[in-house]
Amino acid sequence: MSLAATGAGPRRLHLNVNILHSGFVPSAWRLAEADPRAFIDVNHYVRVAQMAEAAKFDAVFLADNAAIVDQIDFRPITALEPTVLLASIAAATTRIGMIGTASTSYNEPYNIARRFATLDHVSNGRAGWNVVTTADLPSARNFGRDAVPDHAQRYERADEFTGLVKALWNSWEDDAFVGDKTGGRFVDVTKVHPVAHRGRYFDVQGPLNLPRSPQGHPVLVQAGGSSDGRDLAARHAEAVFSASQSFEESAAYRRDLNARAAAYGRPGVKVLAGLTTIIGATEADAVRRRDELVDLIPWRYSLNRLAGTLGIAVERLTLDQPLPHDLALPAGGNGNHTFFHATVAQARRHGYTVRELIRSLAGGTGHRVIVGTPEQIADDIEHWFKGGAADGFNLMPDALPDGLRDFVEGVVPILQKRGVFRTEYDGTTLREHLGLARPYTAGSLLKRA
């Protein structure tokens, strides 16, 4: 771990694996080689993480929901809580980053600051927090609400929450801990500062009851395509998990986000585009695999899920017709903006019927899916990276661990041979993998001035 700011040197490609239990495709658990219990089996997550670490990935990523938000009669859900699960994974790995999702709508800032700082300590500097605001009704109803708080309010709370978590993380100066046995001096309390925050949503005195963590603080990640979401990312995030179906959309998103960050006087934000891979030895093999996986998904399931993404009644969707023409985000600005727009754009761009749309999304809710050979996928990744559409990818293999194995055995060596992806870690922390500067505390900034 270096105390100096990093970020110099050539631009580097970043790869995360998003461990969506059995894989991205809702039917992945039905494959012959799959264990249906994988979603609650810590060994499954450890196996995937170790495979990604052997391939020198930047991080594992865990999504989260605080309710059952998908159709569990048919498919696995996000179940195990990310910070606890990541601490287990961290114990079985040494270099790869550990990014976990937690909601600002249904937690307290002090608790989140502590859990992720603890994860940073136990992983020796590999923790990241993916900030989400949680837009679904079932989650709201698990936390004393009968409706989802409106979009603007969720983002206002998230902004205050995230700023406060950063202040708590920075409440101990780097050298506050002394540990002088002879003098009997444990901590220099003049270097531990209350945050004394009095805000619209939170009153928190601080300081954190935990020395500053190995990375200074965990890496801040965010995923939000709405204007409020982009603004939150621009103000706080060091990396974003984005969803764009096309190169042009992603490049425009990345330019917009970096312009917003610059307006706040902040450095660039790493754009990690969501990407599902379905890999075959030939393109025809890959298409066959995609179709086999999609055919294992009941159409009833896919129609319900698509209707949920679009915020409409399922009766309005007909498999062999195009999408309805009058689609709009629900009033109040709820629903997932990113997935709504990505899905509608994908259908319109190709003139897809509902059936073709679902097939092209591999049963997913809006992330981009590439179906092809390792060479084709490596070309695509290189094109997006070099062309400025992304700084890296949050990979969601079709099925786990096999889809990741195909990627690390087939695609990674090509990217390495082309000099696009690292062949060895050159740091030990997630912050170093991502080329992010170590944050300074208010106290240490004074000393540098």
Add this chain to the structure above:
Amino acid sequence: MSLAATGAGPRRLHLNVNILHSGFVPSAWRLAEADPRAFIDVNHYVRVAQMAEAAKFDAVFLADNAAIVDQIDFRPITALEPTVLLASIAAATTRIGMIGTASTSYNEPYNIARRFATLDHVSNGRAGWNVVTTADLPSARNFGRDAVPDHAQRYERADEFTGLVKALWNSWEDDAFVGDKTGGRFVDVTKVHPVAHRGRYFDVQGPLNLPRSPQGHPVLVQAGGSSDGRDLAARHAEAVFSASQSFEESAAYRRDLNARAAAYGRPGVKVLAGLTTIIGATEADAVRRRDELVDLIPWRYSLNRLAGTLGIAVERLTLDQPLPHDLALPAGGNGNHTFFHATVAQARRHGYTVRELIRSLAGGTGHRVIVGTPEQIADDIEHWFKGGAADGFNLMPDALPDGLRDFVEGVVPILQKRGVFRTEYDGTTLREHLGLARPYTAGSLLKRA
């Protein structure tokens, strides 16, 4: 893991190690062999847990605070968050239980249910939750309050909170997960039940987004000496962490707790008495070690801490005088009832001056301290256990890991030779170690009737 209720067979002694960072005595970090950074070093906790597991202990136990509640200028504090830390420790152990503390005053029931159920999954059935209500002002001020909620209100909330967490843990029947690849049926949703809780403090719809965990649910532990605390334990706890200075007090406490539990139609509650050990080859060696440790604690620190326990101004304490005569728990019922009473009783019983009292407590806040040879300590443990003053002990060695090493090398073999303590685990879950029955869900009870 057995589905059948356990609890039959001879009464068994239970031993936990409470990993109070560098050890129970506030100066433990100053010993020559101590690493002052141990309190934030995951490897330290893993080392202690592995030592306890090799000695066949029931569990490791982690206390918690959500603020800096001790004098960090002089000593380590509870810093790393227990559920995240325990997940790391679980990955490095296979049998020993993992009990972590979390507050009902500053968390949401859904989040706590999920984190401890996740810990139960990742540890293969070794999780326990120690329920606390958090009585200190610094914690209150980290969660939007300018005063500690009053005692009765904290316990009323804790009761609703704990009942709700149990309901969430039981919201999936044991056989709700199907995972039938051929039929495409993942979960039998008729066996997953909302909790639909509408209470005074919480409205939670449920169900949990996580199948029932390996133990049915994590073991419920509680620590509370007040009447409200005992009642909470009687209604919900399967084991308690108690603090009594004398055999008679502990036996009376155990009888009272079990009578209260019986009145609620519940089985007996395991009483695990707090016990600090200071071990020497001879009694004189042990006393010398105790005095050496106490002499490394500044009197200023000890006086402030004792004044805090008693809820009085430090100016009212004089080292070579007895305690003031007019001590009483603060109005509103706050302060730590258990430690207040244990400390006052200890001083009065022996006619101690303040200096003698602090020495007899080894600088602690009210837990019992034994200073002696392994034989003397084994005798004491056997006496308490066989005489019905305790079902086991939550050990807080003077210094870690060395004080635990002295215990497992010196005391454990004597207890094993006498047939008082196990020589091998006979189960794999914490629930099995403690001889506790597996809880049934409402659904599975219907089927058994």
